[in-house]
Amino acid sequence: MSFGLFTRLVAAGFVLAIAVAPARAADTYQANLGPMPLDEATKKNMLGRGDATAVWDGKALTITGKFAGLTSPAIKAHLIIGPYIGVPGTESLDLTVSPATSGTVTGQLALNGRQATAFRTGKTYVQIDTQNAPTGTLWGWLLPSHENRNPARMGEPAAPARPIPSTSPVPVARA
Numbered sequence: 001m002s003f004g005l006f007t008r009l010v011a012a013g014f015v016l017a018i019a020v021a022p023a024r025a026a027d028t029y030q031a032n033l034g035p036m037p038l039d040e041a042t043k044k045n046m047l048g049r050g051d052a053t054a055v056w057d058g059k060a061l062t063i064t065g066k067f068a069g070l071t072s073p074a075i076k077a078h079l080i081i082g083p084y085i086g087v088p089g090t091e092s093l094d095l096t097v098s099p100a101t102s103g104t105v106t107g108q109l110a111l112n113g114r115q116a117t118a119f120r121t122g123k124t125y126v127q128i129d130t131q132n133a134p135t136g137t138l139w140g141w142l143l144p145s146h147e148n149r150n151p152a153r154m155g156e157p158a159a160p161a162r163p164i165p166s167t168s169p170v171p172v173a174r175a
Contacts, residue, residue, distance in 0.1 A: 027056040029119070031126050031140030033067055036133070045132040047071050052105060052126045054079075054142045056119060061109045063095060065126065068102035072132035077105045081115060085122045085141055091115075097128055 033050035052065030063079065077097035082089030093115075095107035105128060111119060118124055119142065128138040 026058075027120065028145040029054045029056070029122075029142040030145050031065070031142045033065065033126060033128065033138040033140040036127075036136045036139050042133065045071050045130070046137055048101075048128075048138050050105070050128070050138055050140070052140060052142070053145075054119070054124075054126075056111075056116065059110070061107075061111055061116075061119060063105065063107045063109070063126065065105040066103070067105065067128060067138060070101040070128075070130050070137060072130045073099050073101055074103065074105075074128050074130050074137075075099065075134065076129040077107075078127050078129075079107065079109060080125055080127050080139075081118045082123050082125065085143075089123070089125075095126065 031052045031054070033048075033052060035046035035048065038046040048067055048069035048071070050065055050067030052063055054061055054063045061079075067074070074097045077095035078092040079095055080089045080093075081091040093107075093109050095105050097103065097105045105126060115124075122141060122143050125139050125141040127136050129135065130137040
């Protein structure tokens, strides 16, 4: 067999292997949107819940979500990149949000290499701003898809509150 024929056969085999290889599955991440950190002065504006899903297909990030229970209409939504999971960031990419107290958040974003790495390593979160809290009301970190054990997710009834057992040796008067 000549070298030229061998080279063409190897090249043809390589092209065939690529053509029949399974496509890379999209990465799916999810976020449970909850109130941003609050204090006595801000807690009246930090109400609501939501969820979001983000799918990375290697080229684009598609975000879809819903929210409800805000104290004022949503005005903006962002995908924000933080330095670590749970640490607020400064780099922000705009998302589309319903201008209402309940609605949807969506977006399709082309990420650069650094942004894609941040997404795949859990350093991104969805944030929704409202009229009463323009620097953020709800946020949720996008993490690999997982079972959500939160019974108060959107559309599901909340579990009844259970009393917390007292660990005090002193009897606690009950009302």
